[in-house]
Amino acid sequence: MVRNSKASTTRYECSDCGHHELRWMGRCPACDSWNTLVEMRTDSAPAARTEVRRRAAARNAGSAPISRPTPIGQIESSSTKRRPIEPEELSRVLGGGIVPGSLILLGGAPGVGKSTLLTMLCGQIAGQGEKVVYLSAEESGAQVRARAERMGAAHENFLLVEQPVLERVLGPLYEDPPAMLVVDSIQAVMSESIDGAPGLVSQIRTCGSLIADFARATDCAVFMIGHVTKDGDLAGPRVLEHLVDTVLYFEPQDQGEVRMVRAFKNRFGRTGELAVMEMTSTGLRPVRDASALFLAGRRQGENGSCVSCVMSGTRPLLVELQALLVNSQYGTPTRVVTGLDSKRVAQLGAILESRGGLQLTGQDTYVKVAGGLRLTDPAIDLGLTLAMASSLREVPLPVDLVALGEIGLTGELRPVTRLEMRLEEARAHGFRRAIVGAHDAQKLPRVKDMEIVAVRGVADAVNEAFARTGSARA
Structure with a gap:
């Protein structure tokens, strides 16, 4: 029997990852996506011709032009010209x-x-x-x-x-x-x-x-x-x-x-x-003024709120971190997080309880970044921790306070990058006091009209933040 040289074969390609199968499947075995395999028909003759061309190219490789490596210093350098645009x-x-x-x-x-x-x-x-x-x-x-x-x-x-x-x-x-x-x-x-x-x-x-x-x-x-x-x-x-x-x-x-x-x-x-x-x-x-946008609508004198500053590339942005801790009505406390990694919030809660001396057991925890931002900057660790402490104690933080610092598992506070730029952004929007993580207070930047307090641990930061708020209920 003579085979048809133009015979076609059917295969199925996943529209998500590009994986191929010879038969249809409900779930792609490569990416586990459902109902993504799409039927495709391919000609066997073109595939055979492609193989012939590949072998011919391999045989003729010796006569092809040769590309020799060139020292990088001899490569022509061209200045990158940019077209300015708006906005x-x-x-x-x-x-x-x-x-x-x-x-x-x-x-x-x-x-x-x-x-x-x-x-x-x-x-x-x-x-x-x-x-x-x-x-x-x-x-x-x-x-x-x-x-x-x-x-x-x-x-x-x-x-x-x-x-x-x-x-x-x-x-x-x-x-x-x-x-x-x-x-x-x-x-x-x-x-x-x-x-x-x-x-x-x-x-x-x-x-x-x-x-x-x-x-x-x-x-x-x-x-x-x-x-x-x-x-x-x-x-x-x-x-x-x-x-x-x-x-x-x-x-x-x-x-x-x-x-x-x-x-x-x-x-x-x-x-x-x-x-x-x-x-x-x-x-x-x-x-x-993006910082003013993200702080718009912020209610002063409310517990569970703290302001921090994140770096978005080269741009500092002030953000409001909100936390609400209430007694759980069920056996397993609820944790709802918006704009942050939920595992990170759980980690900070454990550090606050173990190293900060606050009892979070049996508390439903709700955390949100106001303004719809998604944050990954570790500098917000201290601000989020103070917001949780404020909600738990039911005592608001000072309205002119900004908190900056990364928190380790041992409860230590580490300095953040571009601290001076962050503090200048906070000062420009009316904040006059900052609690920052630092090992050496002598190396802190000097910012006009702003009091900068260096702390080395979570417990010290909590005590410093609430020192001027009067009595607090633990």
Whole structure:
């Protein structure tokens, strides 16, 4: 019997991790995701031809051009020229502007403002006389135009393409590359060389490589919009994040019209930088004083509240830490944490009880970071501990007090980085007293109009914080 040379085989690819199986399964054995295996048909003949080409390339490797290692001192160095952009918040997160030829991935939940931000950026660059191209694979051209007109971004140099097939778009752009290309979104475009629907791992990987090659070859800055999974992670393979130069992410938060964009990766700047913006009818506008925003609505004289200062990249931010401890009505106490790692809160509670001399047994613990922030800075350890002690004692902390310090398991307080910058931010917002972790009080910075108290342990910090509050109930 003669075999059909064009016979096709069926395989199943996981849309979350790219794992392949020869038969359908309800759960992916690689990432344990349910109902993510998608049927794909592949031709056996192309696979055979690929193997033949691979073997031929191996035989001819001796005649191929040779690339010899070069001393790094002999490599031509080029200064990184950046294109300044507005708002300044976004420019700072990018490291000072857009680098030509860079590849930037912008992720976030649906409706958070990804397309709005990039439409605003396209209008700004087009208004400077540079050509920009917006590749819309999800929205219609009328929708993009309406958004651009509402934001005042509709310029003659703002070009729009409605085409999901990537090769049909990049081909003409190689001949006349724009200053910036926006791909909306990487999960909606597809390559003709890959069998499968847009959004599959193989499609995202291939399209990402095609876009990266285009950016490097033409010096065109490319922004790719990326979707997120139900867990809040960027959808698609991890190789996409390694491929790009910068990963920006709209952080999930519940602050109404406030939007926060953080740089999780940046080859041309500092990671961890945060841009705080406000969504308006004409687009995103920068928030000049983010500390005042996060402290807005703070009620003075309430127990269970303490202010600390975190570093977001190079930017200090004042945050309010809130704690509520009440007698548990059940056998097992409840612990609810918002904006922090719950295990970290449990650890600090154990330290406060063991080293601080306070009894937390039988207490339901509720902890929250006001303003919707998610914090990982260890400098907030002391502030959170004092907020818990304030709630337990039912005694408010002084309204002009700020607490900074990392707490170890033995109850010791360790100094934090960039202490002077944090204290200056606190002083600028009316705080006049600071309790900080330090081993040597002589090495503390001097900040005008601020009393700085150095403590070495949790018990000392609790006593110092409540020393001027009068009698306290333990």
